[in-house]
Amino acid sequence: MNSSLNLTFNGDCAAAFRFYERCLRGKVLFQLTWGDSPMAKDVPAEWGPKICHSTLAAAGTTLHGVDTPSGAYEAPRGFSILLDIEDPAEAQRLFGEFAAHGRVDLPLQETFWARRYGKVVDRFGIPWEINCPSA
Numbered sequence: 001m002n003s004s005l006n007l008t009f010n011g012d013c014a015a016a017f018r019f020y021e022r023c024l025r026g027k028v029l030f031q032l033t034w035g036d037s038p039m040a041k042d043v044p045a046e047w048g049p050k051i052c053h054s055t056l057a058a059a060g061t062t063l064h065g066v067d068t069p070s071g072a073y074e075a076p077r078g079f080s081i082l083l084d085i086e087d088p089a090e091a092q093r094l095f096g097e098f099a100a101h102g103r104v105d106l107p108l109q110e111t112f113w114a115r116r117y118g119k120v121v122d123r124f125g126i127p128w129e130i131n132c133p134s135a
Helices: 015-024 088-099
Strands: 005-009 027-033 049-057 061-067 083-084 101-108 114-121 127-133
Touching: 005 015, 015 027, 015 049, 015 088, 061 101, 088 101, 088 114, 088 127
Parallel strands: 005 061, 083 127
Antiparallel strands: 027 049, 049 061, 101 114, 114 127
C-alpha cells in the first residue's frame, strides 16, 4: 500500500506547491488548471487559472493539491503533516520557512522525545509538525 496526502486550497494551490517544491526540495510532477481540464465549464471563468490537480513528490511522500471552487473550501483542521527530520539544522531551516508569514503554534524546541519538535501553520493554512528524533 502506498499513501499520499491530498491538500485543498482556496485559490492559492499553485503558489503553495511552488513554495513546498522549494522548501521540501521536491518536484512538481503534474499540474492541471481548471481552465485546461474537462471540467472547465463547471467552474466560474475566473477559476480557469486555478489548480484542478497538482502532484508534488517530496520528503519521501507525494502531495496532491487542488483549489476548491464555488465556496466549498474549508480550512484544514483535525490533522497535521508530520515531518521526521534527522538533522537539527535542517529541522530549524524548514520550521523557519513554514513559520514565515504563517503561525507558530509551538516553537521548535527540545523535548523529552526529540532533539527538536515544533508545530506551525504555513501561510497557506496547512498545519505541520517538525520532529527531529533523538539520536
